[in-house]
Amino acid sequence: MASPGTRADEEAEDLDVEEALALVKEKPVPSHGAPVPAGAPSPAAHQGTSQGTPLRPPGPHHHATPWPEARATAERAARAAVRAAHRDPVSAPLDAALGLTLAAPLAALTDLPSFDTSAMDGWAVAGPGPWAVRDEGVLAGHAEPARLTDGEAVRIATGARVPQDTTAVLRTEHGRTDGRDRLQATRDVAHGQDIRPRGQECRRGDQLLPVGTLVTPAVLGLAAAAGYDTLTAVPRPRVDVLVLGDELLTGGLPHDGLIRDALGPMLPPWLRALGAEVRTVRRIGDDAEALYRTVTASDADLLVTTGGTAAGPVDHVHPVLDRIGAELLVDGVKVRPGHPMLLARIKEEQHLVGLPGNPLAAISGLLTLAEPLLRTLAARQAPEPYALPLRDAVHGHPYDTRLVPVVLRGDGAVPLRYNGPAMLRGIAAADALAVVPPGGARPGQETELLDLPWTTGGIGVCFT
Numbered sequence: 071m072a073s074p075g076t077r078a079d080e081e082a083e084d085l086d087v088e089e090a091l092a093l094v095k096e097k098p099v100p101s102h103g104a105p106v107p108a109g110a111p112s113p114a115a116h117q118g119t120s121q122g123t124p125l126r127p128p129g130p131h132h133h134a135t136p137w138p139e140a141r142a143t144a145e146r147a148a149r150a151a152v153r154a155a156h157r158d159p160v161s162a163p164l165d166a167a168l169g170l171t172l173a174a175p176l177a178a179l180t181d182l183p184s185f186d187t188s189a190m191d192g193w194a195v196a197g198p199g200p201w202a203v204r205d206e207g208v209l210a211g212h213a214e215p216a217r218l219t220d221g222e223a224v225r226i227a228t229g230a231r232v233p234q235d236t237t238a239v240l241r242t243e244h245g246r247t248d249g250r251d252r253l254q255a256t257r258d259v260a261h262g263q264d265i266r267p268r269g270q271e272c273r274r275g276d277q278l279l280p281v282g283t284l285v286t287p288a289v290l291g292l293a294a295a296a297g298y299d300t301l302t303a304v305p306r307p308r309v310d311v312l313v314l315g316d317e318l319l320t321g322g323l324p325h326d327g328l329i330r331d332a333l334g335p336m337l338p339p340w341l342r343a344l345g346a347e348v349r350t351v352r353r354i355g356d357d358a359e360a361l362y363r364t365v366t367a368s369d370a371d372l373l374v375t376t377g378g379t380a381a382g383p384v385d386h387v388h389p390v391l392d393r394i395g396a397e398l399l400v401d402g403v404k405v406r407p408g409h410p411m412l413l414a415r416i417k418e419e420q421h422l423v424g425l426p427g428n429p430l431a432a433i434s435g436l437l438t439l440a441e442p443l444l445r446t447l448a449a450r451q452a453p454e455p456y457a458l459p460l461r462d463a464v465h466g467h468p469y470d471t472r473l474v475p476v477v478l479r480g481d482g483a484v485p486l487r488y489n490g491p492a493m494l495r496g497i498a499a500a501d502a503l504a505v506v507p508p509g510g511a512r513p514g515q516e517t518e519l520l521d522l523p524w525t526t527g528g529i530g531v532c533f534t
C-alpha cells in the first residue's frame with residue numbers, strides 16, 4: 071500500500087495533476103500547442119526554471135528510465151534469458167496451439183488438393199456434349215469413381231473426386247437434361263473448367279509458412295488441411311501472478327476501506343493474450359515473508375507482482391528483491407500513469423515485473439515492460455508501430471510520457487476522459503492507448519498508438 075509523504079513534494083503535485091486531468095475537460099492552449107487544464111501547474115512551474123530552458127526532471131526522477139528505453143531494456147532482458155534458458159520447442163496439439171509461434175517451418179505433408187476435385191456441384195463430363203448421364207452420382211468423401219468414357223457424364227458434388235478422363239465439370243445451372251437423360255450444356259464448356267487439379271495449392275514438402283509465424287485461427291486451418299495434428303512451436307513463457315495488498319476483496323461490494331481486486335481478474339487473460347501461460351494467480355496480502363517465499367519458490371520465466379512498488383511502509387517489492395539479490399534493470403519509468411513500475415532480473419532466465427497497484431498504472435506497466443518481455447520470450451514479432459492524429463489536445467506531463475486511453479474514430483484517435491491512474495473507466499471503453507510525449511499533443515498531432523489485444527484481433531487467446 072502507498073503511504074503519503076515518502077517522496078518529494080513535486081511528485082505529489084504531479085499526482086494531483088494526474089487525478090485532476092482525469093476528470094476535467096482539457097483546454098487547448100494555442101501558443102504552446104499543449105493544452106493545460108484549469109489550475110494545472112505549467113511545465114516551467116514544475117521545474118522552477120524560466121520558459122525556454124530544456125525540460126529537466128526534479129531530483130526524485132533521476133533514476134527513472136525513459137519510456138522507450140524501458141521497453142527496449144525489457145526486450146533485451148528477454149533476449150538474454152532466451153539465450154540462457156535454451157528451452158526446447160514443444161509439440162502442441164492444434165487445439166492448444168493458438169497464439170504460439172512456429173519453431174519449425176510448416177511444410178505440406180500432402181498435395182493440396184490431394185486429388186483432382188470438383189469445384190462445383192454439377193456433372194463431370196468427358197469430351198464434347200451432349201452426354202449420356204450415369205445413374206449413380208459422385209459425392210465428396212467417397213471412394214474413387216469409375217473412369218468416364220468419352221460422351222459420358224456423371225452427377226458430382228463440390229469436393230468430390232472427379233473420375234479419371236473427366237475433361238470438365240459442368241455446373242448445375244449451366245446444363246439441362248432432356249427426356250432421354252441426355253445432358254446438354256447451355257453455354258460453352260472450357261477444357262478443365264471447375265476442376266481443382268491435385269497439387270494446385272501446394273505439393274507435398276512445399277513450405278507453407280516460415281519459422282516465427284504466429285499461430286492464428288487461419289494457420290490452424292491450413293495446418294489441419296495440410297495434414298498436421300500437432301505443431302512444433304516455441305513454448306509459452308510461464309508466468310506467476312502475485313497480487314499484493316491487504317485491502318483487496320475477491321467478491322461483493324467494497325466496504326470498510328476494503329476494495330475489490332481489479333487486477334486479479336484482469337491480468338491473467340491479458341497476459342495470455344500477450345503469449346503467456348499463466349500458471350498461478352496468488353493473493354499474498356501485505357506480507358513480506360510470504361512474498362519472499364513465493365518468489366524464491368517460483369520457477370516461472372516471469373513473475374508479475376501488483377502493488378507494493380512505491381515507498382510506503384508495506385511496499386515490500388523492493389526490499390524482497392534486495393533480499394534475494396535481484397538486479398534492478400528498470401526502477402521507475404518516466405511514464406504516467408505507472409511510473410513506479412520496475413523490472414528485475416532474479417536469475418539469468420527469470421525476471422520479475424513489478425506493476426504498480428493503481429489499476430491503470432498496472433496496465434501501463436504491463437504494456438511497457440511485460441509486453442516486450444513476453445513477446446520476445448514467445449518469439450512473436452513486434453507489432454508495426456503506427457500513429458494517428460489526435461482529435462483533441464492532450465495535456466502532457468512536463469517530462470514524462472503519458473499513456474492515454476483513446477477510441478479510434480474515422481482516421482483519428484479521440485482521447486477519453488477517465489484516464490486517472492486509479493481508473494479503469496476509460497481503458498474499458500478504449501480501442502488503444504495514445505503515447506503522448508512530454509509536453510503534450512496538439513489537436514491533429516500524429517501520435518503513436520498501442521493497440522489493446524482484443525482490438526487487434528488478439529488471436530482470441532484472452533477470450534478462451
Ligand SMILES: Nc1nc2c(c(=O)[nH]1)N[C@H]1C(S)=C(S)[C@@H](COP(=O)(O)OP(=O)(O)OC[C@H]3O[C@@H](n4cnc5c(N)ncnc54)[C@H](O)[C@@H]3O)O[C@H]1N2
Pocket residue numbers: 071072073074075076077081085313314315317318329330331332333334376377378379380381382385407408409410425426427428429431491
Ligand atoms: N509518497 C508517494 N506515494 C506514492 C507514490 C509516490 O511516488 N510517492 N507513487 C504513487 C503512484 S504513481 C502509484 S502508481 C502508487 C503505486 O503504489 P504501489 O505499487 O505501492 O501500490 P499500492 O500502494 O499497493 O496500491 C496503490 C493503489 O492501488 C490500489 N490497488 C492495489 N492493488 C489493487 C488491485 N489488485 N486492484 C485494485 N486496486 C488495487 C490500492 O488500494 C491503492 O489505492 O503509489 C502512489 N503513491
Ligand code: MOO
Pocket residue numbers: 088405406407408409410426428430431432491492
Ligand atoms: O500515476 Mo501512478 O504512476 O498512479 O501510476
